[in-house]
């Protein structure tokens with residue numbers, strides 16, 4: 515059974531008793547946004563991260579979502595990707611392909627994976643170029659405030675250190691204001707070479723969801739969501755703050771256990 519939580523400071527916190535219930539709610543949320551976007555724009559431009567998020571999207575492959583979602587209208591992007599071959603076990607593309615894309619009728623030409631045969635720097639440039647073309651043709655909407663791509667939905671996980679996409683604590687790329695996609699070669703979490711959406715792109719999306727499970731992430735969730743002391747570290751996850759869009763946190767009870775005033779009522 516879902517645990518309730520009021521909206522807090524404009525952020526919707528959806529807290530679930532366990533990962534299975536979270537997974538059902540997440541599938542409903544994605545399916546609703548897909549339906550609304552297809553109705554309004556004719557397409558659904560969704561960007562995903564890797565990690566535990568992908569297994570939490572598993573219910574999308576099951577009834578009713580596998581039949582009701584308009585998969586042919588989806589354009590799929592990666593909010594971050596490891597610079598490894600697409601067949602590599604560390605590839606975020608492979609993770610989504612094995613767990614979702616192989617199971618639902620998406621259109622191969624709508625799956626916008628990165629160029630895995632070049633350097634991290636070139637892969638980031640190439641990916642930004644692809645996104646620019648699709649903004650021109652309005653497959654991806656545009657944010658009128660800053661001309662950034664306005665994805666219909668960006669789905670993020672969060673690491674125990676509070677990183678989102680491949681934006682790690684205290685890293686210089688957190689300050690990137692011009693580029694849409696950038697690269698790092700010194701990721702503290704292997705593999706070291708990655709490309710990532712920058713914060714301006716993440717914060718220009720229509721909807722952003724951060725999906726977090728497990729007690730190892732409870733402290734980071736607290737630091738990212740609650741009011742914190744000025745001397746506390748500002749985690750990358752705390753910098754997710756859509757300019758005009760909506761932010762939803764999906765948490766299981768373990769990840770939410772250190773939130774201020776955490777008290778769950780069924």
Ligand SMILES: O=C1O[C@H](COP(=O)(O)O)[C@@H](O)[C@H](O)[C@H]1O
Nearest residue numbers: 563564565566567671672673679
């Ligand atoms: O390295 C990464 O880590 C984060 C978090 O992963 P998780 O397995 O702890 O959920 C993920 O969101 C990101 O896409 C990935 O590249």
